[in-house]
Amino acid sequence: MNHRIPVFTDDPGWHGKRLKEAFAARGYEAVFVSLKDCVFNLGFGANQPAVLIPGFEDALPKGVFVRGVPGGTLQRVIARLDILHALKLLGVVVYNDGHAVERTVDKAMTSFLLHLNQVPTPQTWVCESRYQAQEIYLRETMAGRQLVLKPLFGSQGQGIRKLTHETAFPIPMAQYVDGLYYLQAYVDSGEGAWHDHRVFVIRGKAVAAMIRHGSQWVNNVAQGGRCEAVAADGELALLAEAAARAVNVDYCGVDIIRDGDGKLYVLEVNSIPAWKGLQGATGVNIGQLLVDDFLSCIHTQPALTIVS
Template identity: 90%
Template sequence: MNQRIPVFTDDPGWHGKRLKEAFAARGYEAVFVSLKECAFNLAANGLPPVLIPGFERELPKGVFVRGVPGGTLQRVIARLDILHALKLLGVVVYNDGYAVERTVDKAMTSFLLHLNHVPTPQTWVCESRYQAQEIYLRETMAGRPVVLKPLFGSQGQGIRKLTHETPFPIPMEQYVDGLYYLQSYIDSGEGAWHDHRVFVIKGRAVAAMIRHGSHWVNNVAQGGRCEAIEAQGELAQLAEAAARAVNVDYCGVDVIREGDGKLYVLEVNSIPAWKGLQGATGIDIGQLLVDDFLSCMHTQPALTVVS
């Protein structure tokens, strides 16, 4: 029987199908499991201390993380605790809980990029409306628009550009919720908006594309048009530096080029979609991911847990 590998996701969809095919091509069976259904079992009953549905008697050698469900702070922490615990038990967790934490939180991503000297837009994060409004006024009155983003979020949802003519959002407005994450607006070309998505696996850029938009937000989910480009040169080097800065197994790196030619990293996504990228480049990214995951699983020695 094929060895079974849990793929943590609540919505397998297109990506789950690609992963299932890629695992099958290497003689493995992908089993879709929700982190909501996993649990700690710290009783002295001979079962593993982390229970995964379908793996109650013995933990798998590795788990592939395709999604961490949202929810209350307590629930999200508990789900990340499952990933942390599995890693401590010697299970290969791809990407692990720390990688997810560092990248789902845009403030920490920005901090790590800044700390590692990876070019990224000027960024401010604060709870104080007074501080945020002071930044907004200083920047926009000098003719420098800022972008307000939700701290957690993806696919361009909730992002807005603020100028001196834009009403400043109130704290409890949708996507603001009492916290302000502000970045300098990088103009990629008025009317010719575009940015880049680079896919990095184990520190190497493997695929890249330009996303052209009819709006300054270029995400594929927002209608961006994809065009394949070579994953090489300065663009690839910058994406690889971003992946190192946040220390992930694999990621999608969003990069934008300003009108003067300078590149900036906007975001690093540790649970990236790749449907648009694969469609544009023809590269079987799911297979590349599975092959790298399996190489990690075969080379990492199991940790002996002393009871």
């Protein structure tokens, strides 16, 4: 068996180091590869795999671990996701696969799938028309409700804005918003005591959870949120697990908020989640849990035969 595993990422950093250690603990070598460097090799008669991964030109690995999909133009992003789709069709375990990444990087589809599967999530509207967005804004804010404007693609709390009846409209299109309105009802977790939860789910099971306390209404660790461990059980875990099922992922980080009445809502599901803050707060070796689950998948996958 080839004991080298490609980890798709352009920036290994802290998370790459943890994965490399976790693979090494199980006798495997993690090899960092960018999806930008992979090639479709569709020439007839070529004695090589149909997808060329640098360092794996002679044979496809049994599995690949997806830690990052580089951004870029629509064509480039589609081509990179096509590599993930193709690898899965060729019998390679893709963790998380291209469909999971597509469903979760797109906040509109995530919100739709949560709603479709009756997972509590804030009321959401997505449109391109500034006129339609303004109608929603006026209706909601005149009724005393607040909204959050988010980029459709984005993470770590970047580019989000809270809208109130005092907010000027039309809203200047920030670089993150890109001419599209993703509007979500604002859930107040406690003015001056802002907080939300991150729950990590692997193979449908909540394995670690924390509460993030923010100095403002955005609680992300990247925005200065303070992490505190909480039990990954009860209502919080059940809701996170339901969210993971709704978007059908191998592993994910689920962001959950509790309103003033105690009701929980899923805000987002991230299929390429960070876990540095969560691991630091809980002491759970999440990298090792991920690697062990990934390896269990490739060990149950039938061997791939490449026809030349």
